Structure formats: C-alpha cells, structure tokens
Amino acid sequence: MHTILRVRRFNPESPNPAPYDQEYVLDLEPSETVLDGLLKIRETVDDSLTLRCSCRGAICGSCGMRINGHAMLACKTKIVTVAPHGGLIRVEPMSNMPVIKDLVTDMEPFWQKIRQVEPWLQPEGPPPETEYVVPQAAMQHLTGVMACIMCGVCVSDCTVWEVDSTFLGPAALAKAYRFVADPRDAATMRRLLALNQPTGMWDCTRCMECVEVCPKHVAPMDRIMALRAKGMSARVPSTCGSRHAEVFTDIIRQKGRLDEPLLAVKTLGLRNWGRLLSMLPLAIQSFIHRKLPPSGPLHRAIPGIRSIRRIFARVEKRS
Amino acid sequence: MKYAFFPGCVAKGACPELYQSMMAVYPRLGIELEEMHTASCTGAGVLQEKNVQLGDVLNARTFALAEQRGLPIMTICSTCQGVMSQANARLTADARYLDEVNHILAEEGLTYSGSVQVKHFLWILLEDFGEDRLRSALTQPLQGLRAAPFYGCYLQRPTEALQFDRYPGRAAALERVMEIVGVDVVDFPGKTRCCGFPILTINERNSMSMVAMHTSEAKRHGADIMVTPCPLCHLNLDGMQRRAAHQQKTKIDLPILHLPQLLGLAMGLSPRALGLTRNIVSPDSALAKLGITV
Ligand code: SF4
Ligand code: SF4
Numbered sequence A: 001m002h003t004i005l006r007v008r009r010f011n012p013e014s015p016n017p018a019p020y021d022q023e024y025v026l027d028l029e030p031s032e033t034v035l036d037g038l039l040k041i042r043e044t045v046d047d048s049l050t051l052r053c054s055c056r057g058a059i060c061g062s063c064g065m066r067i068n069g070h071a072m073l074a075c076k077t078k079i080v081t082v083a084p085h086g087g088l089i090r091v092e093p094m095s096n097m098p099v100i101k102d103l104v105t106d107m108e109p110f111w112q113k114i115r116q117v118e119p120w121l122q123p124e125g126p127p128p129e130t131e132y133v134v135p136q137a138a139m140q141h142l143t144g145v146m147a148c149i150m151c152g153v154c155v156s157d158c159t160v161w162e163v164d165s166t167f168l169g170p171a172a173l174a175k176a177y178r179f180v181a182d183p184r185d186a187a188t189m190r191r192l193l194a195l196n197q198p199t200g201m202w203d204c205t206r207c208m209e210c211v212e213v214c215p216k217h218v219a220p221m222d223r224i225m226a227l228r229a230k231g232m233s234a235r236v237p238s239t240c241g242s243r244h245a246e247v248f249t250d251i252i253r254q255k256g257r258l259d260e261p262l263l264a265v266k267t268l269g270l271r272n273w274g275r276l277l278s279m280l281p282l283a284i285q286s287f288i289h290r291k292l293p294p295s296g297p298l299h300r301a302i303p304g305i306r307s308i309r310r311i312f313a314r315v316e317k318r319s
Numbered sequence B: 001m002k003y004a005f006f007p008g009c010v011a012k013g014a015c016p017e018l019y020q021s022m023m024a025v026y027p028r029l030g031i032e033l034e035e036m037h038t039a040s041c042t043g044a045g046v047l048q049e050k051n052v053q054l055g056d057v058l059n060a061r062t063f064a065l066a067e068q069r070g071l072p073i074m075t076i077c078s079t080c081q082g083v084m085s086q087a088n089a090r091l092t093a094d095a096r097y098l099d100e101v102n103h104i105l106a107e108e109g110l111t112y113s114g115s116v117q118v119k120h121f122l123w124i125l126l127e128d129f130g131e132d133r134l135r136s137a138l139t140q141p142l143q144g145l146r147a148a149p150f151y152g153c154y155l156q157r158p159t160e161a162l163q164f165d166r167y168p169g170r171a172a173a174l175e176r177v178m179e180i181v182g183v184d185v186v187d188f189p190g191k192t193r194c195c196g197f198p199i200l201t202i203n204e205r206n207s208m209s210m211v212a213m214h215t216s217e218a219k220r221h222g223a224d225i226m227v228t229p230c231p232l233c234h235l236n237l238d239g240m241q242r243r244a245a246h247q248q249k250t251k252i253d254l255p256i257l258h259l260p261q262l263l264g265l266a267m268g269l270s271p272r273a274l275g276l277t278r279n280i281v282s283p284d285s286a287l288a289k290l291g292i293t294v
C-alpha cells in the first residue's frame, strides 16, 4: 500500500535547532505497523531517523509517539487502522515532555511524578512468616492497573498536563490507586491526604483522553474517580472538588435536577469570600444577558421527585 | 420522526438560549418532540464520582420512561449524551447488572429492557434526518463565515460507549453539519479537547488556560465564530472567555454559538428568536459578515 509517513524531526545538534516535517514514501502492507514503517526508513532510506523501541510487541512501553494527532504505541498501531486506504500518516513525538531528538522524548517528568506517589508497598508491622494472604478478588481488581507498561502515552495527551506540568497526571494517579486499593498497604490515609492536595486527584478535568489512548486499558481516569470516591468516604478534608461532588449529588437528591447558582456557592464554601466575590461579576453578567437561572426556593424540583428520592435511599442503603 | 426529548439541566438553567433556539429550530425540521419532564439529571459524571451505580439507576429510570413511550431519546448536550451512552453501555453489556438495577427500579413500577437508543441532536441530523433533507430545510446558506467546531469531551470519548465503530460518521459529525450549513470549517487541534469547565471551581487558573488556548487558537486559524453542541463548553468558552483573556493578558472576542443557533441562522430565523442576544461574547460583527443585524 502506498503510504507517506510525515515525520516530525528535530536535531538539537543542527546549527539552528527547530522542529520540521520530513516525508517518506513507502510501500507497506496494511497489516504492518507504523513502527515497521519507521524501521524500514531507518534501515533503507535515512539512518539518521531517531526513535526508541525494543520489544515490538506492546510490552516494553518504549515506542510511544503521536500518530495522526493521538499518542499510541507505534508497534501496536497497524497501518490499516490509521490509514485504511494508504496515504498520509503524521508521526510526531509525544507531547507534554521535552523532545531529545526526532521521536525520542525525555521521560524524566513522567518518572518524577511516578516517584512522587511512592510506588511501593508500605505494609504495617512485621512481615508475615509466609506470604501475605489477601482475597483473590481484591488483587484481581488491581490487575487492570498493574497492566501499565509506563509508556507515557496517557501523559502525552492529558489535557490538564498540557496547561499545567505540576499536575500529577494520569499514569502516576493510576499508580497511586494501585497502592491505595491494595489490601496489604497500610499507608492508605497518608496517600489519600497527599493526593487530596492541589495538583493531585481533584485537578483532573475528566476529559477521558487517557482512557481513550492507553494501549493497556488501564483507564487512568476511572482510577482517579475511584480515588476521589475513596477520599470522600475516608473523609479527607473537603476541597472544592469533593464539595462539588457532594453538593451536586445532594441537589439531585432534593430537586432531581441541577440548581447551578446553589452548586457554585456551596462548592466554593460560604466562608470563601474572595472566591465568592470573584463570582459576582459573572452573576451580574448572566443577569444582564437574561440567563441567570432561578435558584434556591425559586428553583423547583422536577415532577416525580419522590421517585428520585426513593431511588437514592434504596441505592445508598445497598452500598 | 419522534423523540423523547431530554433537554438537560443547563439548557433549562444557565444556557436558556440553547433551549430557546432548539424550540425555534425543531419544528422546521418536521421533528416531533415529547419533553421528558419527569426525567432526572444524568449525574453529569459528577454524581458518578460518588456512586456510579446511583447514576446508572437514575439513567435507567429515564431510559425506562422512554421505553414506556416507545421513543428514542434525543439530547442536546454532549455531557448528557456521553453520560447516558456510558450508562447504557454498562447496563446492556451485563445482564446481571441490568437485573440488579431493574430490581431497584421495580418499586417505581419501572423496568428497562435495554432497548433504548439515546442520540444527540447532532447525530440525529445526519443519521436519522439525513443530509439531503437537512439541506432542503436550510434557506439561507451561511457562506463567507469561518467557523471552528468544538465538540466537548463527552461527544468524542470514550469512542466505545459512543459507538463510533458502528457509526463512523460520529467522529466528525459537527464538521459535516457545518459544511452543509455552508460555513467554512476552520480545523484546529483543540476541537476535541477539554473546555476546562469541570475544574472551574477547583482550579480556575487551569480552566481559564484551556479556554484561552482553544479560543485563541481557533482565532489564529481564522475563525469568526466557534460552534458547540455542548452547553457546558459554552458556559466556559463564552461566559468565561473575558476572564480567560484577562488571565492570559490578551484579547480574544470569539463568539461561541450553540449548534441550533447556527442551524437557525441558516433557516433564516432572527438572531433574537435564537436567543443570540443572550450570548455573552457578542456575535454582532460575525453576523454582520452575513448581512444579518441584530
Ligand atoms: S481524564 Fe484527567 S488524567 Fe486523564 S487525560 Fe483527562 S485530565 Fe488527564
Ligand atoms: S496508564 Fe496506560 S498509557 Fe499511561 S503509562 Fe500506563 S500503559 Fe501507558
């Protein structure tokens, strides 16, 4: 199949280092991978093309790159899935980390966040004489997160990391969940308190990019949501994030639908004068544009609210 | 074509112009709507942070109500659509889970069989209504206007729950409808990214960075307006745009239109009838390009 790989190149040792695109025309089988194509280029056309790979089987996690705008493993991405009829395929280094050369990125920011969540087991007391005994289901539940191969693909496409590199990020937060949910670990509360800080579990915007791109189905965002739920039930100090979830749920219980001004005020907190005042111009702006929604007693519950409240009671009793 | 209409909280709350424009537009398409007044909020992914099953039961209740009427559901919010699609995927993938949920619903005299189709208005336009009929419903092609699409995360991901494999047109549905409407579609990398609304209270700085980044980028690519099928994106991209511009020490001024507002203009409806005076960033100069005055 006639394929054009348009590769983003960068050579820090060139006289004027700046990224540029270079196109390579190749004949590839639909079942070949993007990595096959890049290696073909390196072996037969241009041996200066720099990339990282090892296992060629989606295990080592070293070939993460952006293909047609989304991060993925080049060795797991077949030509037919990104260019079903051949033609142009764009290949760029991963985002959100510095580029060392061509398609090779510096993973240090990634590893730094992983280290930050203390990714090792911290049990309490003397170790048992034989092995730790844990319920099978508890460990089975964790196999999904343990499948992470540390490829950095989720971090590349994370929308929060893009604007704020202090964010812990999807991979580290998923790793944190792996230990928070491990029945053998005794540092749960300390971990949750650390994750409750700014740049931690509440800073994720739930964009689902990491869920979509992760080649190992780790679903980092789902783990972040699970961390939040664990944090709330462990009663870590409330944040705007946790109050938002608690107040939102309460409003739906009371009214069946959202009372937006009430949600904003209660989330920020009645004593949070600075933030509340900063919201005032927005309320005035909405009022002038005739779009300030009714709130409090002026905002009525949906017809059928009794049914909603009964459902709440029943589900909450079960869990 | 008849649908059980699920407007969502925001179209009936902080974005009344979305509801208003939808009400103005749908009769001209010959679509019939029965509004679901007794349906609850979907949970918007927020209630699900506390309790996923609670969200699934509330959505199963809404699906059961639509099933009773024998109608598919129409949404006009990317978030409502995504959350309902995810709930529906979980409920229909696992018969035991569906049984469990139905057990909770039984006392309300409701049961969900798993058959309901939930579709965003955007998808309905292409999948049910069809491009040809849509074209013939438009009387005033919006030529000469450059418009950037902005989807909202929930209408793009996760692709499995949104059934992109079964409906491949969904990935670029917004651009398709915009082309039919006659505008020049301005492509830019941010169109499928996050508007930042979910973290507005927890981290306003990051949220505003996202607003500024996407709106400025669209402008740099030449956009006169931006169009979105998501009222939550609209709240941030339109309502918070000035604050975002202030934070980045720049000027942006990119009008953000709801999808039905754009369609309404192409049907020759007046800006007032479409609630365009309620948009925070004034669309006047963009409309002037079309020879429309407010
Ligand atoms: S869901 Fe959260 S962690 Fe995942 S990519 Fe989006 S912002 Fe990042
Ligand atoms: S969570 Fe997935 S995408 Fe992220 S580093 Fe691990 S394997 Fe890669």
Ligand code: FES
Residues within 6 Å of the ligand: A052, A053, A054, A055, A056, A057, A058, A059, A060, A061, A062, A063, A064, A073, A074, A075, A076
């Ligand atoms: S080469 Fe090892 S994961 Fe791709």
